[in-house]
Amino acid sequence: MTLDFAPVWEGLPELLKGAVVTIEVTAAAFLLSGVLGLLVGIIRLNPARRFLYGLATGYVAFIRGTPLLVQLFLLFFGLPQFGILLPATLCGVIGLGIYSGSYVSEVVRGAIQSLDRGQMEAARSLGMSYREAMWEVVLPQAFRRMLPPLGNETIALIKNSALVSLLTIDDVMREGQRIISTSFRALEVYLAVAVIYFILTNAATQVLRVIERRMTVERG
Amino acid sequence: MIEIRNVYKSFGSTEVLKDVSLTVQPSRTTVVIGPSGSGKSTLLRCCNVLETADRGEIRINGRSIIKDGTPLPDKELNALRAETGMVFQSFNLFPHMTTVENVMRAPVVVRRMARAEARALAMDLLRKVGLGDKADVYPSTLSGGQKQRAAIARALAMKPKVMLFDEPTSALDPELVGEVLQVMKTLAEEGMTMMVVTHEMGFAREVADTVVVMADGRIVESGPPDQIFTNPTQERTRGFLRALVDGHLAGARPQPAAPDPLAALPDDH
Numbered sequence: 001m002t003l004d005f006a007p008v009w010e011g012l013p014e015l016l017k018g019a020v021v022t023i024e025v026t027a028a029a030f031l032l033s034g035v036l037g038l039l040v041g042i043i044r045l046n047p048a049r050r051f052l053y054g055l056a057t058g059y060v061a062f063i064r065g066t067p068l069l070v071q072l073f074l075l076f077f078g079l080p081q082f083g084i085l086l087p088a089t090l091c092g093v094i095g096l097g098i099y100s101g102s103y104v105s106e107v108v109r110g111a112i113q114s115l116d117r118g119q120m121e122a123a124r125s126l127g128m129s130y131r132e133a134m135w136e137v138v139l140p141q142a143f144r145r146m147l148p149p150l151g152n153e154t155i156a157l158i159k160n161s162a163l164v165s166l167l168t169i170d171d172v173m174r175e176g177q178r179i180i181s182t183s184f185r186a187l188e189v190y191l192a193v194a195v196i197y198f199i200l201t202n203a204a205t206q207v208l209r210v211i212e213r214r215m216t217v218e219r220g
Numbered sequence: 221m222i223e224i225r226n227v228y229k230s231f232g233s234t235e236v237l238k239d240v241s242l243t244v245q246p247s248r249t250t251v252v253i254g255p256s257g258s259g260k261s262t263l264l265r266c267c268n269v270l271e272t273a274d275r276g277e278i279r280i281n282g283r284s285i286i287k288d289g290t291p292l293p294d295k296e297l298n299a300l301r302a303e304t305g306m307v308f309q310s311f312n313l314f315p316h317m318t319t320v321e322n323v324m325r326a327p328v329v330v331r332r333m334a335r336a337e338a339r340a341l342a343m344d345l346l347r348k349v350g351l352g353d354k355a356d357v358y359p360s361t362l363s364g365g366q367k368q369r370a371a372i373a374r375a376l377a378m379k380p381k382v383m384l385f386d387e388p389t390s391a392l393d394p395e396l397v398g399e400v401l402q403v404m405k406t407l408a409e410e411g412m413t414m415m416v417v418t419h420e421m422g423f424a425r426e427v428a429d430t431v432v433v434m435a436d437g438r439i440v441e442s443g444p445p446d447q448i449f450t451n452p453t454q455e456r457t458r459g460f461l462r463a464l465v466d467g468h469l470a471g472a473r474p475q476p477a478a479p480d481p482l483a484a485l486p487d488d489h
Binding site: 116118119121122123124125126127128129130132136137140141144 | 305316378
């Protein structure tokens with residue numbers, strides 16, 4: 001038994017093409033999860049708005065309590081029964097975004113709740129509305145505290161994106177499987193796929209670390 | 221002008237304000253004193269609806285800000301809060317903004333003031349409180365006294381007609397108290413309407429037009445500082461002032477050497 005990496009080198013253009021798809025899907029899902037997580041996290045701060053709070057809490061409970069793969073299949077194979085036929089890539093982005101958003105919402109909520117109440121009070125005492133106080137005073141401070149846990153979420157998102165290969169999306173995982181189906185070199189190709197994911201998660205970690213450092217230096 | 225009429229407030233089953241009524245006339249300074257837990261900070265925070273008074277009414281400059289547990293609608297409440305400056309014990313400066321940003325932010329956001337104009341206003345106010353040279357540093361580099369003076373400048377930037385001070389010097393090192401009180405004294409002399417919760421009896425005596433003594437959620441006594449400090453009519457006031465003086469003396473003067481406790485025992489012990 002010898003290792004033969006020739007199929008990896010031959011298939012490298014396809015693998016890289018797949019990596020680009022992985023990056024695109026992950027980036028789109030990241031944006032979606034950020035917007036969703038911010039909204040849901042803020043809604044979950046205030047149980048007094050019962051309907052929205054109930055909706056948001058139900059969303060977080062359901063999404064965190066069921067497998068991502070089942071959620072993706074519900075979107076891709078389930079929705080067509082209602083005549084809703086979304087393109088595979090859109091299903092992947094929405095599914096990943098909704099999934100990650102539930103975790104991001106908890107990060108957002110935790111970061112905001114960890115801030116001193118006096119910050120909100122001071123902003124309101126100056127006449128700012130709740131929204132203005134959030135935007136001007138609370139969120140900029142909370143954002144800094146969100147960065148480390150958001151880094152973890154991003155890494156999880158990149159790794160979880162491998163599941164979208166099961167929705168016929170040609171990401172790096174699926175490209176790898178395709179090469180294996182003709183070369184039968186599973187070990188070598190999956191190793192290469194793993195290395196690519198490793199590079200992506202590390203790059204994301206570095207980017208976030210730079211942002212974090214820059215925000216810390218800014219404050220003097 | 222601040223008018224507080226028959227205000228009640230409970231936290232859970234604890235009643236912290238019981239039928240409190242009090243008026244601060246325009247351009248006057250009322251100082252509220254009393255032991256901790258007497259409800260004086262809660263009363264002050266009710267004037268800004270940072271706490272919601274359960275019953276009674278509070279009027280600021282003739283406008284009802286809360287009546288029987290129902291505050292003004294949000295928009296009008298925000299407008300009224302903008303005209304009511306609040307200074308907190310813990311400063312609550314915004315740590316992600318420079319000092320001048322702290323001061324100019326609310327005029328820009330709330331009043332839609334042009335940034336250049338707001339900056340000029342903020343610089344004027346910072347110079348007024350003696351922080352002209354600290355405009356571009358972040359609050360974390362300021363001393364406690366400087367932070368509180370910046371917080372006062374921030375409140376003044378909204379051109380308030382009324383100022384509320386919630387123990388503004390209680391978190392300060394003793395040597396930094398004076399600079400903050402001096403700024404407040406200047407404000408009072410300029411005719412600001414002020415309600416001050418404090419433990420600084422010197423300030424109360426010197427600056428207040430009226431001193432209000434609170435205990436157990438009620439106003440025990442109120443009157444001009446001379447009367448309260450030299451001739452209080454209520455036993456609770458006397459007790460509070462005595463405790464305060466004892467505390468001060470204990471802190472400020474060297475204590476006589478403690479008598480040997482054994483010496484007090486009978487010889488045949």
